[in-house]
Amino acid sequence: MTTQPTTTYLNVTHGLASWLLTKDHKRIGLLYLVVVSIAFALGGVFAGLIRLELLTPPGDMVTSDLYNRIFTMHGVAMVFFVLIPAVPAILGNFVLPLQLGAKDVAFPKLNLLSWYIFVIGFIFTAFAMVMGGVDTGWTFYTPYSTTASNSNVMAAGVGVFITGFSSILTGVNFMVTIHRMRAPGLTWFRLPLFVWALYATSLVQILGTPVVAITVLMVAMERGLGLGIFDPTLGGDPVLFQHLFWFYSHPAVYIMILPPMGAISECIACFSRKTVFGYSFVAFSSLSIAVFGFLVWAHHMFVAGISPYSAMVFSFLTFAVAIPSAVKTFNWTATLYRGAIWFKAPMMYVYGFLGLFLIGGLTGLFLASLGTDVHIHDTYFVVAHFHYIMVGGAIMGYLAGLHFWWPKMTGRMYSDGLAKVGAALIFIGFNLTFFPQFILGYMGMPRRYHMYPPEWEMLNVLSTGGAGILGIGYLLAVGALLWSLKYGAVAGDNPWHATGLEWTTQSPPLPENFVETPIVTEPAYNYAHREIKVV
Amino acid sequence: MQSGISFLPEQASTLAPRVDNLYFFIVAVTAFFALLVTVLVVYFAFKYHTDDPYAVGAPIHGSIPLELFWTAVPFVIAIFIFAWSTNVYFDIVRPPDQAMQVYSVGKRWMWKFQHPSGQREINELHVPVGRPVKVTFTSEDVLHDLFIPAFRVKADAIPGRYSTIWFTATQTGEYHLFCAEYCGTKHAGMIGRVIVMEETAYQAWLDTSQESSLAAQGQALYESLSCQSCHLNDGNGRGPALHGLFGSEVQLANGTTATVDEGYLRESILNSQMRVVAGYNPIMPTFQGLVDEDGMVGLIEYIKSLRTGPSSEGASASLPAEAGEPE
Ligand SMILES: [Cu+2]
Ligand SMILES: [Cu+2]
Numbered sequence: 001m002t003t004q005p006t007t008t009y010l011n012v013t014h015g016l017a018s019w020l021l022t023k024d025h026k027r028i029g030l031l032y033l034v035v036v037s038i039a040f041a042l043g044g045v046f047a048g049l050i051r052l053e054l055l056t057p058p059g060d061m062v063t064s065d066l067y068n069r070i071f072t073m074h075g076v077a078m079v080f081f082v083l084i085p086a087v088p089a090i091l092g093n094f095v096l097p098l099q100l101g102a103k104d105v106a107f108p109k110l111n112l113l114s115w116y117i118f119v120i121g122f123i124f125t126a127f128a129m130v131m132g133g134v135d136t137g138w139t140f141y142t143p144y145s146t147t148a149s150n151s152n153v154m155a156a157g158v159g160v161f162i163t164g165f166s167s168i169l170t171g172v173n174f175m176v177t178i179h180r181m182r183a184p185g186l187t188w189f190r191l192p193l194f195v196w197a198l199y200a201t202s203l204v205q206i207l208g209t210p211v212v213a214i215t216v217l218m219v220a221m222e223r224g225l226g227l228g229i230f231d232p233t234l235g236g237d238p239v240l241f242q243h244l245f246w247f248y249s250h251p252a253v254y255i256m257i258l259p260p261m262g263a264i265s266e267c268i269a270c271f272s273r274k275t276v277f278g279y280s281f282v283a284f285s286s287l288s289i290a291v292f293g294f295l296v297w298a299h300h301m302f303v304a305g306i307s308p309y310s311a312m313v314f315s316f317l318t319f320a321v322a323i324p325s326a327v328k329t330f331n332w333t334a335t336l337y338r339g340a341i342w343f344k345a346p347m348m349y350v351y352g353f354l355g356l357f358l359i360g361g362l363t364g365l366f367l368a369s370l371g372t373d374v375h376i377h378d379t380y381f382v383v384a385h386f387h388y389i390m391v392g393g394a395i396m397g398y399l400a401g402l403h404f405w406w407p408k409m410t411g412r413m414y415s416d417g418l419a420k421v422g423a424a425l426i427f428i429g430f431n432l433t434f435f436p437q438f439i440l441g442y443m444g445m446p447r448r449y450h451m452y453p454p455e456w457e458m459l460n461v462l463s464t465g466g467a468g469i470l471g472i473g474y475l476l477a478v479g480a481l482l483w484s485l486k487y488g489a490v491a492g493d494n495p496w497h498a499t500g501l502e503w504t505t506q507s508p509p510l511p512e513n514f515v516e517t518p519i520v521t522e523p524a525y526n527y528a529h530r531e532i533k534v535v
Numbered sequence: 536m537q538s539g540i541s542f543l544p545e546q547a548s549t550l551a552p553r554v555d556n557l558y559f560f561i562v563a564v565t566a567f568f569a570l571l572v573t574v575l576v577v578y579f580a581f582k583y584h585t586d587d588p589y590a591v592g593a594p595i596h597g598s599i600p601l602e603l604f605w606t607a608v609p610f611v612i613a614i615f616i617f618a619w620s621t622n623v624y625f626d627i628v629r630p631p632d633q634a635m636q637v638y639s640v641g642k643r644w645m646w647k648f649q650h651p652s653g654q655r656e657i658n659e660l661h662v663p664v665g666r667p668v669k670v671t672f673t674s675e676d677v678l679h680d681l682f683i684p685a686f687r688v689k690a691d692a693i694p695g696r697y698s699t700i701w702f703t704a705t706q707t708g709e710y711h712l713f714c715a716e717y718c719g720t721k722h723a724g725m726i727g728r729v730i731v732m733e734e735t736a737y738q739a740w741l742d743t744s745q746e747s748s749l750a751a752q753g754q755a756l757y758e759s760l761s762c763q764s765c766h767l768n769d770g771n772g773r774g775p776a777l778h779g780l781f782g783s784e785v786q787l788a789n790g791t792t793a794t795v796d797e798g799y800l801r802e803s804i805l806n807s808q809m810r811v812v813a814g815y816n817p818i819m820p821t822f823q824g825l826v827d828e829d830g831m832v833g834l835i836e837y838i839k840s841l842r843t844g845p846s847s848e849g850a851s852a853s854l855p856a857e858a859g860e861p862e
Contacts, residue, residue, distance in 0.1 A: 064721055064724070065720050068722070141717070143676075143678070144717070148643070148677050148718075148719055232695030238678060238693060239693060272583070274592030277596070278598070278602050279596070304691045305691055305698055308625060308629075311624070315617060319616070322609070322613065323613065326605070326606075330572075330605040334595075336576055336580070337579055337583075338583060339593070340590035341579065341580055341584050342588055351576065358572055358573070359569060362565035362569055365565060365613075365616060366558070366565075368617075369617070370621050370623070370624030371554055371620035371623030371627065372558050372623075373620075374554075374627050374628075374689050375684070375688075377715070378680060378715040379715065442542070442544070443543070443544050444544050444682070444684025444685075446682060446713045446715040446723075448723075449722070450722070450723040452723070528593070528594035529594070
């Protein structure tokens with residue numbers, strides 16, 4: 001059994017200041033991990049409260065106003081402070097420079113600034129929650145948010161606005177890093193697919209996030225200064241908000257899902273000991289998703305009074321943007337064919353991801369189709385669909401990546417068995433929670449309802465039961481990881497026998513990552529031709 | 536309404552089976568692909584499983600023909616679903632010409648309905664079975680959404696403009712009606728019932744109303760606002776004649792044309808400068824604040840009732856005897 005290396009990025013300096021003033025991308029990744037985990041716990045508690053209220057048909061646990069605040073804060077916490085930053089800011093920060101053979105990101109100080117901006121945004125939003133919360137839904141639709149809501153829209157809006165800059169700066173940082181910091185020999189088509197995914201994501205962050213920032217600013221100007229932008233009584237157009245909001249928020253779905261897809265590609269290649277089938281197709285599918293993702297926003301507005309012809313165009317483009325995701329899925333499946341499949345815990349999460357993302361993606365077809373969307377729009381069908389994509393896809397992908405790189409981050413190995421049980425519980429609990437919601441949605445149960453007709457009780461009970469199992473699964477997974485910090489076996493440099501530069505350095509890595517800059521002479525995932533070092 | 540566990544809401548309109556057939560087709564397609572991929576990945580996991588961390592997989596890099604194949608197949612299927620679903624959608628959003636008219640206003644947190652005969656109701660909508668019904672509605676405050684699952688129809692209520700849904704109910708009974716766009720505190724309480732009745736029962740229900748017809752109410756408002764002083768019947772007034780105007784196409788001063796529908800009338804009354812008819816000066820004042828949503832539908836029904844061409848009797852536009860439902 002090997003022992004931990006003597007000098008690592010974790011022990012090179014000590015004390016709170018050494019963390020709060022760090023410019024090391026690895027430490028910054030862990031700083032994000034802390035804040036995002038707090039937001040995830042908060043969002044999870046809100047989710048639990050929602051499911052408890054919906055256990056019975058009448059609104060008997062909390063008041064309507066409180067319920068509306070709970071689901072809004074669940075959405076705000078999860079979307080802006082978990083899903084968007086989780087993979088890029090935690091795993092991306094930690095892994096990207098290592099995968100490129102670089103000492104750090106291109107702008108280390110900017111990277112730390114991004115974290116502070118993120119934290120300030122989070123504090124504003126948390127302040128809005130403590131002061132009584134927000135009740136607009138995470139979508140902040142006008143004119144409700146500008147004229148009717150008497151909750152803390154401004155504070156939450158400012159929080160989201162500020163956080164957006166963190167996302168933009170991280171995008172700029174990563175893009176420059178990928179262009180300028182690749183090790184000698186690491187050409188574009190030798191890059192790990194996680195890097196391609198982060199590149200595509202950076203594109204969306206840089207181009208999309210300013211639009212939501214401007215939109216939030218417009219809401220603030222209308223709410224604060226009475227400027228007529230969205231309020232029809234002031235001559236504004238309430239639907240304009242939806243165009244602007246979804247112009248960002250649809251691509252934001254890809255900020256949430258592309259990086260986890262990249263992590264999935266890494267794990268599949270490693271645990272089937274093969275290169276990813278159709279590497280360049282998977283890489284380009286990320287880019288085409290990022291670009292086409294900007295052209296489909298109005299599919300959220302098919303019943304919002306847009307012209308039937310524009311609805312037709314947006315429906316068509318939505319079908320088109322689904323194709324690259326299908327291509328990715330087929331390529332992942334083909335990668336497994338004739339692989340040497342080593343079924344460790346990260347692979348368990350990969351399988352969970354595949355199952356849930358498949359259902360999430362395929363149910364998107366019902367929403368892209370105009371004829372069915374009219375009926376299921378704003379029902380639990382939509383709620384189930386986007387949870388399959390965002391929790392089933394993005395969070396499963398995040399957990400796959402976290403379990404994959406955990407030994408690199410901490411130098412410790414968690415219990416494989418315990419992690420697998422966690423993954424299985426999450427998968428089962430998730431399906432039990434959200435699959436009944438597809439049926440509820442088609443039955444007609446509208447979303448954001450505090451109470452519902454009694455005939456839907458059975459399916460809601462199933463859903464709430466599933467949420468309990470899901471919660472236990474998450475706790476178990478987190479417990480297994482935390483346990484490993486103290487009691488886990490020493491992981492060694494490359495516990496998965498994986499390719500990729502991040503596995504050529506020690507675990508946890510040196511502060512400067514590599515003793516000397518690596519030189520790359522082979523494509524990514526070159527499992528078939530690598531020299532096998534028997535330790 | 537339904538009880539027990541079921542997987543479909545009642546099919547109570549002519550549109551419902553059409554939407555459901557499309558739904559079932561997409562279920563079949565997606566289930567096929569979900570099963571295909573699931574079976575493959577699970578099979579591979581067993582077939583190629585190894586506990587030897589030094590084993591390597593076969594040196595397969597990819598296949599252009601396969602990539603093209605699995606790009607093309609989903610694309611073709613997507614085009615097929617797109618064409619089918621767009622066809623259904625156009626039928627959902629385009630009411631038939633002979634549909635009977637109902638008006639509605641959503642406000643926090645209730646739905647008001649008005650029938651052309653003058654009958655008013657709140658959170659309940661009575662309609663006859665077998666006749667196309669068109670609901671024209673707006674919102675008095677924030678966004679709402681009129682959703683009737685059993686009919687598979689839904690549209691947002693947007694303040695400042697009209698939306699429509701239409702349906703032909705196929706079975707009598709009571710069905711849920713929901714607000715599907717989040718609107719604040721009692722959003723989940725902004726619900727009601729659609730009561731589908733036999734034609735005779737519906738007529739009997741209409742007869743219980745003491746109210747005068749919407750068109751008559753509209754005429755009273757029209758005259759109290761002195762609209763007729765400009766909108767002369769002979770077309771020589773300062774505003775266009777209104778007889779036979781509804782449903783026609785008018786030439787606008789800005790060179791385009793407009794179809795005179797509920798939305799155009801509403802806009803012209805509240806914000807007449809937007810689309811002025813060619814040959815007239817933009818002098819009509821705004822009636823914002825003078826005409827509320829109820830008054831608006833009265834005016835619209837009244838203008839709709841002026842079916843005959845310009846009469847020679849001048850401004851004495853009188854209400855046709857059979858006002859209300861144009862058949
Ligand atoms: Cu979208
Ligand atoms: Cu409402």
